[in-house]
Amino acid sequence: MTLGGDDWLLGLMSGTSMDGIDAALIKSDGSRVLEQGPRITLPYDASQRALLESVMGNTADCQEVETALTHWHHQAVSSLLEQAGLKASDVSLIGFHGQTTFHDPKKAVTRQIGDGALLAKLCGIAVVNDFRSADVAAGGEGAPLAPLYHRALAKDLEKPLMVLNIGGVSNITFLGQDETVLACDTGPGNGLLDDWMMKHFDMPMDEGGKVAASGTLDPLVLAGLLDHGYFSEAPPKSLDRYDFSPELVQALNPMDGATTLTAFTAAAVAKVLPFLPERPNRCLVTGGGRRNPFMMDLLTRELDMPVEPVEVVGWDGDALEAQAFAFLARRSQLGLPLSLPTTTRVAAPCKGGVLHLAS
Numbered sequence: 158m159t160l161g162g163d164d165w166l167l168g169l170m171s172g173t174s175m176d177g178i179d180a181a182l183i184k185s186d187g188s189r190v191l192e193q194g195p196r197i198t199l200p201y202d203a204s205q206r207a208l209l210e211s212v213m214g215n216t217a218d219c220q221e222v223e224t225a226l227t228h229w230h231h232q233a234v235s236s237l238l239e240q241a242g243l244k245a246s247d248v249s250l251i252g253f254h255g256q257t258t259f260h261d262p263k264k265a266v267t268r269q270i271g272d273g274a275l276l277a278k279l280c281g282i283a284v285v286n287d288f289r290s291a292d293v294a295a296g297g298e299g300a301p302l303a304p305l306y307h308r309a310l311a312k313d314l315e316k317p318l319m320v321l322n323i324g325g326v327s328n329i330t331f332l333g334q335d336e337t338v339l340a341c342d343t344g345p346g347n348g349l350l351d352d353w354m355m356k357h358f359d360m361p362m363d364e365g366g367k368v369a370a371s372g373t374l375d376p377l378v379l380a381g382l383l384d385h386g387y388f389s390e391a392p393p394k395s396l397d398r399y400d401f402s403p404e405l406v407q408a409l410n411p412m413d414g415a416t417t418l419t420a421f422t423a424a425a426v427a428k429v430l431p432f433l434p435e436r437p438n439r440c441l442v443t444g445g446g447r448r449n450p451f452m453m454d455l456l457t458r459e460l461d462m463p464v465e466p467v468e469v470v471g472w473d474g475d476a477l478e479a480q481a482f483a484f485l486a487r488r489s490q491l492g493l494p495l496s497l498p499t500t501t502r503v504a505a506p507c508k509g510g511v512l513h514l515a516s
């Protein structure tokens with residue numbers, strides 16, 4: 158295993174949207190991002206998604222699902238290596254996030270399923286997994302963990318800026334002119350909206366934000382949704398995908414519900430602005446939500462700053478989270494911290510991850 162940064166690292170992310178597995182290759186010495194390589198997404202079909210949904214909110218043993226999930230990740234690794242024209246021996250480390258099934262840092266519990274030892278054996282590549290437990294055990298939120306990767310990527314960009322990830326849940330990283338890194342989950346991402354779309358339109362998402370764009374915002378319902386204690390808590394703070402309930406939206410018609418839920422995501426991001434040490438000069442958006450122009454317009458209005466997809470600075474918004482866990486795997490291997498007091502509220506910079514050798 159080399160540590161120099163000229164070797165490939167492979168990151169795997171199965172996010173809270175449960176739309177599939179993102180797999181991406183990078184080269185990194187644990188501080189800098191030296192190269193961004195190919196990436197793929199292996200979408201989940203309805204039965205895979207249903208299997209994952211069956212263990213959501215669960216802390217009990219679910220070995221069958223965990224084993225299945227690990228085999229799907231092996232498929233993602235094989236497909237990515239094939240596409241990249243690489244062999245297993247070309248990759249020194251896999252960062253395997255797994256699937257979060259439960260997250261309640263206040264009770265010091267976070268759970269990502271995924272069998273690291275099995276994946277290492279199947280792939281013939283060393284694997285780091287269980288990235289969040291050490292932080293939670295040390296009193297941190299265990300999330301978000303992408304901020305140190307955002308900092309590395311944005312090394313040469315003008316600050317202050319804000320990186321916003323809109324996945325199932327939304328999270329931001331604020332990067333200040335004085336090297337400050339402040340992070341938190343802001344509120345829902347696409348999760349509530351995806352569930353609404355499935356319930357009312359039998360569609361997995363509001364593609365292009367078309368449905369939401371054709372409805373009418375209900376300001377009273379939006380105000381009710383925003384009347385939640387989470388928004389008055391200072392960062393760092395984190396969420397479980399199911400911490401917000403769509404209860405208040407139920408009375409709305411399907412189109413107005415989609416509009417109001419999209420507005421909720423955007424307005425929730427704006428609620429973090431008063432807690433930032435300075436006003437960011439731009440917001441770079443990663444994750445699936447950046448493909449929703451209606452959501453991007455609402456964000457621009459709410460944040461009152463340029464809101465652009467991360468592609469404008471040459472990053473890949475479909476690969477970023479998977480890349481982050483490749484980067485964090487390298488940091489874990491080097492014994493570098495994965496989180497800081499300002500990213501997860503942990504008392505001191507915290508190392509993490511568990512290494513599984515290939516043999």
Ligand SMILES: Nc1ncnc2c1ncn2[C@@H]1O[C@H](COP(=O)(O)OP(=O)(O)OP(=O)(O)O)[C@@H](O)[C@H]1O
Nearest residue numbers: 172173174324325326347362364365444445448449
């Ligand atoms: N073309 C599109 N139009 C609208 N929404 C989209 C589009 N493409 C993706 N999305 C939204 O993005 C979601 C997937 O986002 P992403 O892959 O970033 O989530 P994730 O990695 O599961 O989440 P998390 O960051 O919470 O771990 C989809 O479920 C959908 O709601």
Ligand SMILES: CC(=O)N[C@H]1[C@@H]2OC[C@@H](O2)[C@@H](O)[C@@H]1O[C@H](C)C(=O)O
Nearest residue numbers: 173257260300301302303326328478
């Ligand atoms: C517990 C957990 O899995 N949290 C995820 C989730 O998805 C988005 C947001 O909530 C973020 O806190 C985190 O993922 C990203 C990759 C992170 O750790 O930075």
